Amino acid sequence: MQDKIIDFSKYSSIKIGPKLSIKIAQNINEAIDLYNSGYFLIGKANNIIFSPKKHKIFQLGMEFNYIKDLGDYIEIGARSGNRKVFLYFKEHNLSGLEFLGTIPGSIGGIVKMNAGMKQYEIKNIIQSVCIDGKWEENINFSYRNSNIDGIISAVRFKKINGFNKDLESSFKIMRINQPKEPSAGSCFKNPKILGIKEKNNANLGNFSAGKLLDLAGFRGYRIGNMKFSQKHANFLINLGNGSFKDAIKLIELAKSEVLKIHNITLECEVIII
Missing domain, CATH: 3.30.43.10 (Uridine Diphospho-n-acetylenolpyruvylglucosamine Reductase, domain 2)
Structure with missing residues (x-):
């Protein structure tokens, strides 16, 4: 150690x-x-x-930083960076992880939170996960979450031929609409909303957390050097020397106002420790 x-x-x-x-x-x-x-x-x-x-x-x-081709699947150590894994899949014409090209982080964390973009989630091509040294296949994944309680040391992915360059391009376009300033990614998970109406009676349908924040007036809203991005309201950005205190103030204020206006409780996607 x-x-x-x-x-x-x-x-x-x-x-x-x-x-x-x-x-x-x-x-x-x-x-x-x-x-x-x-x-x-x-x-x-x-x-x-x-x-x-x-x-x-x-x-x-x-x-824990490795990639192995084991025949029917690819085994990847939990410390392996997403970009490294994305490039491996692209170079070997493998499908299913095209979205990793635009998501920072490492494989262990990405699997733990079932990361993805839109309907594409990492759970879709997982064969098994090594948790506390034991391989497990029956993992319960949900939206940006899993029931994994323990140490992810490695993950085995299904081998699906045919890297999708069109998907790669689509994910790059999505990334363009996200801010470049320091952030922790999406601040809140997208809630499940049905039949909620805004003051102008426009049906919110399944609006994203970013849209709800925008409607509540938080696009560009700032406290100190922390700010909800003008480019994407669900990204909390650091303008320089931003503080933990101001970040938490913004998060709590946004949750309070969205609840007041939309009757929706936002759940953090970022981890606060």
């Missing part, structure tokens, strides 16, 4: 957090021991907002 100093105000995608000494687990037994001792596992910290307090945090070591 190793120790490593990380300044999360530079390392995390939203550029908020303290400088901490974290643990690096070199094998699954070390990872399980840390997890059971109350340590929080992170990957590339792309969807986390860190409070200023001290945290017990660990990462998986480079032993």
Whole structure:
């Protein structure tokens, strides 16, 4: 096991957090021991907002960064970066993970939260997940969530031939509509809404969290150096030296106003620790 100093105000995608000494687990037994001792596992910290307090945090070591072709499936270590996996699938003409080209992070975190874009989710091509050293096939996945409780050390994906370049292009276009400033990705999950009406009687249908925030007046809304993006209202961006305190103020205010206006309770997609 190793120790490593990380300044999360530079390392995390939203550029908020303290400088901490974290643990690096070199094998699954070390990872399980840390997890059971109350340590929080992170990957590339792309969807986390860190409070200023001290945290017990660990990462998986480079032993978990690999891609293996095992015949009927591809096995990928949980630390492997999404971009690396995307390029492997593209170079080997494999389908199902085209959206990974535009989503930052690592495979373990992406699988844990069942990440994706639109109707394309990572669960669709998962064969099995190695949790606490045991391969499991019966995982319950839901929208941006799973029932996985433990350490994901590796994932096996189905081999489906035919990389889809049209999908790759579509995902790139979606990415263009997202802000470039530091953020933790989508702030809120898209809620399931049926028959809700806005003040002008326009049926909201299945509107996204971004649309609900926009209708509630949060597009471009700012507290300190934290702001809901003008480009996409569901992205909380850091304009420079933004604080955890102001980020939480914005999140709580947005939840309160959307509930008041739309009678919808927004659920955070970002992780706050």
